[in-house]
Amino acid sequence: MKRMIKPLALSFGVLFLCSCNSGSQILDESEDPAFDRARAFLKVGKNKEALDDFLLVTRRVVECPKSHLEAGRLLLTIESRKDPVAAIYHFRRYLLLAPDSRESSKVEQLIVTAEREIIRNLPGEPYANHLDTLGLKEENLKLRREIADLKARLGIPLTARKPIQSSNAQPSVKATTPQSIPPPTPPPPTVTSYEVQAGDSLYAISRKIFGDSSHIDRIFHANRDVLASKNSLRVGQKLKIPPAPAR
Numbered sequence: 609m610k611r612m613i614k615p616l617a618l619s620f621g622v623l624f625l626c627s628c629n630s631g632s633q634i635l636d637e638s639e640d641p642a643f644d645r646a647r648a649f650l651k652v653g654k655n656k657e658a659l660d661d662f663l664l665v666t667r668r669v670v671e672c673p674k675s676h677l678e679a680g681r682l683l684l685t686i687e688s689r690k691d692p693v694a695a696i697y698h699f700r701r702y703l704l705l706a707p708d709s710r711e712s713s714k715v716e717q718l719i720v721t722a723e724r725e726i727i728r729n730l731p732g733e734p735y736a737n738h739l740d741t742l743g744l745k746e747e748n749l750k751l752r753r754e755i756a757d758l759k760a761r762l763g764i765p766l767t768a769r770k771p772i773q774s775s776n777a778q779p780s781v782k783a784t785t786p787q788s789i790p791p792p793t794p795p796p797p798t799v800t801s802y803e804v805q806a807g808d809s810l811y812a813i814s815r816k817i818f819g820d821s822s823h824i825d826r827i828f829h830a831n832r833d834v835l836a837s838k839n840s841l842r843v844g845q846k847l848k849i850p851p852a853p854a855r
């Protein structure tokens with residue numbers, strides 16, 4: 609009787625191991641037959657079928673960055689299956705599984721594209737042009753800063769230009785009476801010293817005190833004893849401010 613029990617126990621153990629191995633999870637996405645089918649569908653333009661197989665791989669395999677990437681792309685391009693929220697999920701899974709990949713920067717841009725798609729599809733389209741307007745404002749501010757720095761370097765006063773009148777416009781004629789003569793412009797306030805602050809330059813100091821950047825050399829020559837060059841300012845440094853020249 610004991611001789612019959614041992615073979616039966618051995619056969620049950622073999623069957624148990626086989627059943628465990630048959631239900632184990634595939635460790636590599638390339639070993640899943642659905643992955644090869646999905647790539648084959650992509651080559652012949654069957655994107656919907658490819659998407660179904662890539663999603664199947666993501667449910668069965670833990671580490672499947674390629675399947676997450678392709679699923680995210682297809683969820684942004686197939687009109688009938690478009691789902692930017694799900695696409696962002698698959699893109700983030702890809703970045704988590706393959707952070708050092710060459711595709712990382714492109715995937716981050718795809719996430720931005722999906723987020724913009726979500727904003728555009730909000731009810732009532734409250735932010736339809738928000739992203740474009742924000743980008744234009746940032747470019748405009750950047751150009752203004754560059755123009756202001758260029759004027760400061762060239763010594764051009766940072767004053768607004770008067771609008772150019774049309775040649776067809778009739779000039780207004782006013783009676784030349786003593787009352788029409790504008791009063792003289794008061795001189796700028798007399799400042800004898802200035803404490804250098806963070807981010808200051810001679811251009812900025814000249815604009816703060818005199819209203820334009822044409823007094824840089826005068827300020828520099830008045831402080832040659834403490835300034836080795838025009839760029840040797842230190843925070844907290846005391847500078848002598850010469851009086852404004854008579855106009």
